[in-house]
Amino acid sequence: MGYGRDGRLVDDPHIYIVCYHYLHRCERFWLIRKTGLTDVPFMEKIQEILKTGNTRVALEECEKEGSPLAHTIAKGIKISNEDPQEIRQAMEDTANYEVANLERGLPTLATCAGTAPMIGFLGTVVGMVQSFYDMSMAGNSIDIGLLSRGIYTAMITTVAGLIVGIIGQLVYNFLVARVDKIVFRMEHYSSELIEYLRTKK
Numbered sequence: 001m002g003y004g005r006d007g008r009l010v011d012d013p014h015i016y017i018v019c020y021h022y023l024h025r026c027e028r029f030w031l032i033r034k035t036g037l038t039d040v041p042f043m044e045k046i047q048e049i050l051k052t053g054n055t056r057v058a059l060e061e062c063e064k065e066g067s068p069l070a071h072t073i074a075k076g077i078k079i080s081n082e083d084p085q086e087i088r089q090a091m092e093d094t095a096n097y098e099v100a101n102l103e104r105g106l107p108t109l110a111t112c113a114g115t116a117p118m119i120g121f122l123g124t125v126v127g128m129v130q131s132f133y134d135m136s137m138a139g140n141s142i143d144i145g146l147l148s149r150g151i152y153t154a155m156i157t158t159v160a161g162l163i164v165g166i167i168g169q170l171v172y173n174f175l176v177a178r179v180d181k182i183v184f185r186m187e188h189y190s191s192e193l194i195e196y197l198r199t200k201k
Contacts, residue, residue: 032102032175036182039069043189046073050196055080068098069186076193084198091190095183102179106172113168120161127154 042065049058055077062074075094076087131150 032178035067035102036185039067039185042070068102068182069189071098072186072190073193076190080197084194087197088194095186095190099179099183102182106175109168110172113165113172116164116168117161120158123157124154127151127157
């Protein structure tokens, strides 16, 4: 850690954690929030197309949609002549891949949220150690300015760690809940498609 002329902390590890945390959070937040917004109208359109028996157009709509649900449904349509159990397994494999892609980076986000407060507490300890060291080196000429640097380090790292940790945990919980909702929809519509294909045979 380093300090500017005014004694303020200018090289705090939280700076790097915060930068990565917020850039990654924005990217994941935007991707997951966007995913699934058009699932209902998309499936209504697919169901209407499948009633006409035009699987080619249905596949084109899936490709145009490009969502995890669309990729899963497209897989089922492509092998619609196979046994229902094989269709279900293939769709589950596709869904698992899509969900894994959505969850990519979430463990890192959770790690940042969990470790930020601990780094903050570490900074607190370092700051207090620095203050006592400065006191011991100063002897009888101790003044508030001498101690301010260590106390500032202790306080600012704790505050920064808690802010990063709290926001990170809230965002992580939101994204996990959003992914769970997407997974539920994928399972629901996959089952509907499999049942529809089974009744057509």
